[in-house]
Amino acid sequence: MELGSKAKTCRDLAKEGNEISSDSTRSCETRSIRKPKVNDGRRNATFIRHASVLSPGSPWAVSVMAGPAGGGGESPRLIPARVPAVFEVSTAPGSASFGKNEVGVTVTAPSRRPVAARVLDLPERPGVYRIEFTPEEVGTHLVEVSIGGDKLAAGPLVAKVYDASLIRVTDLGNAIVGQQCQFKVDASAAGEGQLEISINEGEVPNHVQVVGGGRCLVFWRPETATPHRVDIKFNGEAVPSSPFVFHVAAAQKVSIDTSQIELIPVGETAACAVRVEGSSGGELTVTVRGPRGEIPVRLTGDAVSGLIASFTPRHVGPHTLTAHYNNQPIPGTPFVCKAYDGNLVNVTGGTLARVGVPVQLAVDAAQAGEGNLEITVAARGLNIPTQVHPQGNARFTVSFTPTEACDHVVNVSFNKMRVPGCPLVLSVSEGSGGGARVTLPGPVPLHRPAALTLHHPSASLDQIEVNVEGDRRVVSCKAIGAGPNGASVPAAVSAAGPGVFKAEFVPRAVGEHRLNVLVNSSPIPASPFHLKVYDVTAIRVKDVAHGTVGKPVTF
Structure with missing residues (x-):
């Protein structure tokens, strides 16, 4: 016989080679059962079997011989809860007959409680008696049958009771063409048996992953934007609410712009845009979880004009944003935003x-x-x-040396936000250095003249010396032509007015330069001074690409 491609996949939740009890499950294996080819295309169904033996429904015939040497040895039977279970007891051909009153039966539930049972005559079938009981509990029931007071030598009959109504199917929702979808099936309370799952009557393949405890994940991938029907049966019975219908949408390109919410201030609204290309409608879900749990998210706009997700952080710390469109995660999420509060920065000092x-x-x-x-x-x-100077744990010490007797303004900002107490104004008075003070420019460019101005009411030009140190080089500056050997030097100190002197030099290296100012070979107060040198031509901009309006460009 030719075997077609209409595949059915079985998964066994029983331990290999052993039966399992009705209230437990084990690891699984996968088998493939092929059917003859038919003309309605590919068919795929998944079976999860959590009993090692499957038998047809009642009544079950048990042939016995009178006396303790009687038969039995029957395979376990699967029977539904709250439905009468029937066994038929009869003698084997040629054996001595027995009467109804000689047939005894005891049924024990998994809780060890007895289950009421009765023995019935079958007038149309002499010598055949029917045993009936209705189980309520899920699990293994033991049926002890005795003839004339003697139990069957092969032991009790075993009835495996199941309840399809206890199966739960969750995480159902919409799906997208070409993207893997999943839902959960929980059969942990249903007892032993075979769970059959088919999508579109077997037209769409599915894969089952058993996660333990009688629970499994079902994966499948739709290929067409049409409603998909999912049928789930347990031992041939439809589970509650089956069949289930997935609404499948066409594939769409969905993106989220999180560039503006990497650092977000506490107490202010943060927002990100979600763009859906070619959308005909769908479901957007955005959640944000902060250090103390989830916080509300507000969605505005639509898929055509653009969707905006906004939220307001209330506490400092990481906030995880998760976004799904039609139950599928949007690329780039989960995304961690970092909430800060500049008001919690503390500045202290004189x-x-x-x-x-x-x-x-x-x-x-x-x-x-x-x-x-x-x-x-x-x-x-x-x-x-x-x-x-870092002190650890986001604490710092800031130091500087005033060179002028004037107000010094200290500004501290955190993520461009001015912190409380700033600007801090420090009043600087004259020190003990005979009124000497130095004025320095801010950072200066490389290979461009820079100047230091010294104010000293009692010094003369030949008493002043300035040493500039940078990149392991020292430039000595005295009065022009007044070097140690009388030769000219690259920098010079000149008079700029009464009690005012200017030291000019050209920096040759990028970085911090030390300026030592001496009068009569002694450093003035606050010396050495520091000056930073930069080179704007050393900055390189690479990987500049063409951009699109409304979309981020990175370089």
């Missing part, structure tokens, strides 16, 4: 300072979440060098 005396401030961002901390100190509108 409000008074002196020229040449280092100042320290403490910045504590331990409770503020993830983000970028920016700290600047400015005097007379120009930023001055600062040093930031």
Whole structure:
């Protein structure tokens, strides 16, 4: 006989080679049973068998001989709960007959409680007696039959009771052409038997993964945008609500823009756009789970004009956004947003300072979440060098040395958000350095002249020396032509007015430069000073591609 391709797949939830009890399940195996080819195309059905023996329905005939040497040895029977189960007892041909009163029967349920049973005459069939009982419990029932007070030598009959109404099917919903779908079947309370699953009368293949405990996942992939019917039977009986119908939508390209919600402030609304191309309608589900559970998400718009998912974080920490369209995860999700709160950054330090005396401030961002901390100190509108020293656990010490007797403004921002207490204004008074003070520019470009201005009311030009250190090089600056050997040097100190001197030099390397200022060979207060040098020509922009309006471009 020719075997066709209409496949049925069996999965056995019983332990290999052994029967299992009605209230337990085991690992599974897969078998393929082929049917003869017919003319209605491919057919696929899945069977999950959780008994090692399957038998037809009652009544079951049991041939016995009078006396303890009687027969029995019957295979376990599968019978439904709340339906009368029937056994027929008769003598084998040529054996001595027995009367109804000589037939005894005891039925024991899995809970060890007795089940009422009765023996009936069959007038039309002399010598044949019918045993009937109606089981209520799921599980193995033992049927003890005795003839004239002697039990059957082969032991009790075994009835495996099942209940198809206890099977639960969950995670049903819509599907998309070409994408794998799944639903769950829970047969843990239904007893032993065979679970049959077919989609579109076997036209659509499905695959079953047993997860244990009588539960399984069913996977399938629709190929057409039409409703798909799922029939589920247990021992030939339809389970509750079967057949089930999946509505299958055409494949659509769905994308979500999360570029604006990587860092989000607590208490402010965050939003991301979901774009569905070629949509004829579908179901969008967006959930956000924060450090203390799920938070509400508001969906606005439609698939044509664009969908917007918005939410407001209430606590600092990671927020996981999960999005599904027609029960399928949208690429790029789950996505973790990081909520922060700049109001939880604390800045402490003094409000008074002196020229040449280092100042320290403490910045504590331990409770503020993830983000970028920016700290600047400015005097007379120009930023001055600062040093930031990490102390661990998002705590920092900021230090700088004032060089002028004027107000110094400290600004601290967290993710571009100014923190409480800023700007912090420090009043700087004259120090003990005879009124010497230095003015420095902000960061300066490479290979461009830079200048330091020294204010000293009592110094003369030949008493001033400036050493510039950068990239392991030292440039000595004195009065022009007044080097140690009388030769010219690359930088020079010149008078710029009464008590004002200017040291000019050209930096040759990128990075931080140290400027040592000495008067009469002694460093002035706050020396050395620091100056940063940059090179904008060293920046390279790569991988610039063509862009599309409304879509992110990365380079």
